[in-house]
Amino acid sequence: MTLPPSAPDARATARTYELDRRHVFHSWSAQAELDPxxxxxxxxxxxxxxxxxxxxxxxxxxxxxxxxxxHPYVVEAIAHQARTLATVAPQHANDQRSQAARLICERAPGDLDRVFFTNGGADANEHAVRMARLTTGRPKVLSRYRSYHGGTQTAINLTGDPRRWPNDNGDSGVVHFFGPYLYRSHFDAETEAEECRRALAHLEQVIELEGPQTVAAILLEAVPGTAGIMLPPPGYLAGVRELCDKYGIVFIVDEVMTGFGRTGAWFVCDDEGVVPDLLTFAKGVNSGYVPLGGVVLGDRIADHFAHRPYPGGLTYSGHPLACAAAAAAITVMERDxxxxxxxxxxxxxxxxxxxxxxxxxxxxxxxxxxxxxxxxxxxxxxxxxxxxxxxxxxxxxxxxxxxxxxxxxxxxxxxxxxxxxxxxxxxxxxxxxxxxxxxxxxxxxxxxxxxxxxxxxxxxxxxxx
Known part of the structure; x- marks a missing residue:
């Protein structure tokens, strides 16, 4: 139902703006130059x-x-959960976290059937990298130029766009490589097939020159988002999966931006027939109504921590309000x-x-x-x-x-x-x-x-x- 328009309150708007400029410190911005x-x-x-x-x-x-x-269905789900159980410590099971995890796993590719919940995409990628390093015992992670993986310390170093530069001391264990981007090809390619083949050859050479035994993971956005929405050519994601299998590397696919319908599929990697070892998500899982992200794990990673503690956690992991929003949002996506x-x-x-x-x-x-x-x-x-x-x-x-x-x-x-x-x-x-x-x-x-x-x-x- 469309709400009737209401006349804006000029004084309230002015007050909001005044307080923002006086007290709010904005991200990625020179503060004195902002006009939000x-x-x-x-x-x-x-x-x-x-x-x-x-x-x-x-x-x-x-x-x-x-x-x-x-969306009224999701807003009501949040309100109902707030009246029932507004928060709970993550060591306790609660129905909304269990339900959200089930719905996510049922739509994830292959054998990915466990969820570690985070507060957003950056910490999802942080934890995915930590899991990969602990599982393999290797220090390095490869990620592509023209990418974005978040603003926290590991995630910003994994990022391949200029926002990384002021935060990068070159000591994070991250190595960047060129991904496929035919319009501005780094490989002098003229067709998608050439771009794919040469990009994969370049990636394998980077792995070999870095030492495969030192590489824990390759982290890729399924489709690089803020860096340019560069669709991977057919076969590229599958080719990276093969390289990871060949060298014992954990394959992490970042679907923070692409997941849950953005590209017309639940997940791009599933649409491409590729199953990563770890899949990260956030944003679209509940449309950002309450902050939520996570890592979806398969057996390779989950089994490593079956009888040894995973050294990581968050106070709000699987927060019931966020998970209620996710369960409702996924239900609506399917139903409608x-x-x-x-x-x-x-x-x-x-x-x-x-x-x-x-x-x-x-x-x-x-x-x-x-x-x-x-x-x-x-x-x-x-x-x-x-x-x-x-x-x-x-x-x-x-x-x-x-x-x-x-x-x-x-x-x-x-x-x-x-x-x-x-x-x-x-x-x-x-x-x-x-x-x-x-x-x-x-x-x-x-x-x-x-x-x-x-x-x-x-x-x-x-x-x-």
């Missing part, structure tokens, strides 16, 4: 700002509101065909429309994605593939693209030179087309700016990463 938008309410695929403007949420906030905002909807919208609406926009707008270098997980890569020149913003940074063109989108009623997700289209999995065809119509207008503006700034790229110090 006040959000007052949300419903379905829309949010309202402090001035009463309705925005179509094509960001899913941080790519996590898979079932949309304020939300994952099938995400796949259909991607195949029938977003994919074809983005292909059309790519043909019509010279500033679009490439579009790529699946389900409700897409990226539009913006360039100043299609031939040179010069990005309109540097890796890990922004530019006047990207700032104007965001400003224009918001003015027209669209809340986008952007990173570097890309606009990501990542609406809730519940989005309707008409809502998707509304967002794409706005994007068309945004790209008109970007085209105009790019035409006028090609000669100024040196002034902006833009370089193809």
């Amino acid at each position: 938008m006040v959000i007052t309410r949300a419903e379905g695929c829309y949010v309202w700002d402090g001035e009463g403007n309705r925005l179509l949420d094509f960001s899913s906030q941080l790519v996590n509101t898979n079932i949309g905002h304020q 065909g939300i994952i099938d909807n995400a796949r259909r919208i991607g195949t029938e609406v977003i994919g074809p429309e983005l292909a059309r926009l790519a043909r019509e707008h010279p500033s679009v270098g490439e579009v790529r994605g699946r389900g409700v997980f897409w990226a539009v890569e913006l360039v100043t020149d299609r031939n040179t593939r010069q990005p309109v913003a540097p890796s890990g940074g922004s530019s006047p063109v990207m700032a104007e693209a965001v400003r224009t989108a918001k003015k027209l009623g669209l809340l986008p997700f952007t990173n570097s030179n890309r606009i990501h289209l990542v609406p809730p999995c519940t989005i309707t065809e008409s809502e998707a087309r509304e967002g794409l119509r706005i994007l068309d207008e945004v790209l008109d503006r970007v085209d105009t700016l790019v035409q006028g700034t090609r000669e100024d790229s040196d002034r902006w110090n833009l370089r193809t990463p």
Whole structure:
């Protein structure tokens, strides 16, 4: 049921903003340069700002509101659990944690049938790496450039984008390698098959040069998310699985962003027919209504700790409010065909429309994605593939693209030179087309700016990463 719009309270909005700027320390930001938008309410695929403007949420906030905002079934599940058992220590069994674990394991690939619950994706990856190191007795972990695995100490060092640099002392036991990315191939490939083959050969060479006996795990995002939504070519994940088997390495797949419907499947690795040793999740498991993440384990890892303690834990592991939200969200996804909807919208609406926009707008270098997980890569020149913003940074063109989108009623997700289209999995065809119509207008503006700034790229110090 759609709630009636209410007039914004200008004084309350101003007070919210004032207190935020006075007392809140924001992540990934220079504090004095921030101008955060006040959000007052949300419903379905829309949010309202402090001035009463309705925005179509094509960001899913941080790519996590898979079932949309304020889903009544999940909100009621949280409220009911709060009235029944608001919190409990993790050493005790409780019905919501047991139920959530069962539902997750039933949808996980292969023999992954135990869940270690965390508070989010970063600590899920931290614990997965700890499990791999303890199981193998090896120190090193390999992860790819152009990746993001979280902001905690191990997770940020595993990350392969520029956010790692200020936190990386080179002593974390992490080794980075190049993953497949045909549009900006590191392997001079011209086809997906070539890119896959050469990327796997490169990874095997890194393993051999690092010493296979020193490598505990390879950690990969199933589809790198904030780094660019770069779909792995067919056979790549299976090829990494084979290399892990060959050298006794634990294969960890990070599905924090892709899991629970984002790509039109429960999990990408299952869709690809690949079973990792450990699978990490968060975000979409309960659409972020209450913080939750976890590691799904198979027998190889679980058996190692059958008769020896696992040296790790969290006060809020399997928190009943978060698990109640997860159980309700998974039930809704299944009952309402939300994952099938995400796949259909991607195949029938977003994919074809983005292909059309790519043909019509010279500033679009490439579009790529699946389900409700897409990226539009913006360039100043299609031939040179010069990005309109540097890796890990922004530019006047990207700032104007965001400003224009918001003015027209669209809340986008952007990173570097890309606009990501990542609406809730519940989005309707008409809502998707509304967002794409706005994007068309945004790209008109970007085209105009790019035409006028090609000669100024040196002034902006833009370089193809």
